[in-house]
Amino acid sequence: MSTLQQRRERIEIEEEVNIPALDGTGVAETITVKVPAWRDPKDGEVYLDGEGLRLLDRAKARHMGLLSAEQIKKLRERLGLKQKPLSELLQIGEKTWTRWETGRERPSRSINVLLCALYDGRIDVAYLKNLARRRINWVEKTEPLAKSFRDAWIHALQSHSHAWSAIEFKCFSDLSAALIELPSTAEQQVLLQVLSAPERQQDFPGFLNYYVASHAQAGQTHDYWNALMRAVEDQPKDTPAIAVLPKSRRQPETSEPTPTRRYTLTDIHLVS
Amino acid sequence: MSSDIGQIPTEWLKSVVAILREGDERKVLVRRRALKDWQATFPEEFFEYSLRDALADALEVKGIQGKRYEMDEPGETYGFLMRHRGVPLYAKINLTEPDHLVIVYSAHRPLHGEQLT
Numbered sequence: 001m002s003t004l005q006q007r008r009e010r011i012e013i014e015e016e017v018n019i020p021a022l023d024g025t026g027v028a029e030t031i032t033v034k035v036p037a038w039r040d041p042k043d044g045e046v047y048l049d050g051e052g053l054r055l056l057d058r059a060k061a062r063h064m065g066l067l068s069a070e071q072i073k074k075l076r077e078r079l080g081l082k083q084k085p086l087s088e089l090l091q092i093g094e095k096t097w098t099r100w101e102t103g104r105e106r107p108s109r110s111i112n113v114l115l116c117a118l119y120d121g122r123i124d125v126a127y128l129k130n131l132a133r134r135r136i137n138w139v140e141k142t143e144p145l146a147k148s149f150r151d152a153w154i155h156a157l158q159s160h161s162h163a164w165s166a167i168e169f170k171c172f173s174d175l176s177a178a179l180i181e182l183p184s185t186a187e188q189q190v191l192l193q194v195l196s197a198p199e200r201q202q203d204f205p206g207f208l209n210y211y212v213a214s215h216a217q218a219g220q221t222h223d224y225w226n227a228l229m230r231a232v233e234d235q236p237k238d239t240p241a242i243a244v245l246p247k248s249r250r251q252p253e254t255s256e257p258t259p260t261r262r263y264t265l266t267d268i269h270l271v272s
Numbered sequence: 273m274s275s276d277i278g279q280i281p282t283e284w285l286k287s288v289v290a291i292l293r294e295g296d297e298r299k300v301l302v303r304r305r306a307l308k309d310w311q312a313t314f315p316e317e318f319f320e321y322s323l324r325d326a327l328a329d330a331l332e333v334k335g336i337q338g339k340r341y342e343m344d345e346p347g348e349t350y351g352f353l354m355r356h357r358g359v360p361l362y363a364k365i366n367l368t369e370p371d372h373l374v375i376v377y378s379a380h381r382p383l384h385g386e387q388l389t
Binding site: 003004005013018020027037038042045046047048049050051053054056057060061064102103104105106 | 295296297299300302303304305307311316318321368373375
């Protein structure tokens, strides 16, 4: 008895390929692609092998504007990077990049935009490395500051102090400065989440309430403000409420260095 | 329950998963009808490799049950139920002998409920 592999006949078939819409929920257009296939003369059934499937994928990717596996490999070689370091710069898994290069997987449409920018030379490796450096610096810079600040914050809460000592002042201003220097609002939000995360509430109880109260007039975007509000709602019930005194009740500036920041610090008091 | 239903042998599973994952163009055949059924069930799965990956994922589920079929084609054939993105599916695969070719005969919504019969 012959096997399918022995008796099969090579044919060419026309396959209808649906090109998905940008939002991925519907079909933008349907194209016809000619691909090689195998026909079983015994029952007329048609089978596609890896080559046929790959050609279907390639046609679809081309119509979606995605870089091909060959282009992705060429891009990496042109950048002079191995798969691992390039994956790290793009913050993807190394295996993901390998799969893109071998055509076993395709990048998403959004990451394809980034790859196209690299491919067309609109951004370069130096830019990616700079982004990575800022990411690393941010973590290194803020973690120790957050640790120092924790002690000052706890002391202020425990003493119910309206005015902070010079040490607390310094801790907080260092952290504020780090926050201000952070590369993007998104990263500020990340740090904020770190400080206000449920598991950190023991370290920074009420910090989020303070942050919200002191930034209420600061012209935040709608989305940013909503994110803050959601975080406030998610806080444990026993989180200290913290109010910011109105301007008229703020302490006058003193001879402390950088007096403008002192306003921020003396604004805090616990709501009993 | 049919006596042909039981745990799919580990050796068969290992061989089929390895071939599906390997991506060797010559070692996998997908029946056109199975591909059409898959595309109709998961139109959001843009690329054809998603079928092979989904089958491999399903066959890696510990203790997966299957029904053995005697086909004209030499080799061992199993039909099994799986889930992909929460959707139940029935698939039938043959690992041919002696060529060690994987033939995907079926990949569609179960026709007889979520039990092998």
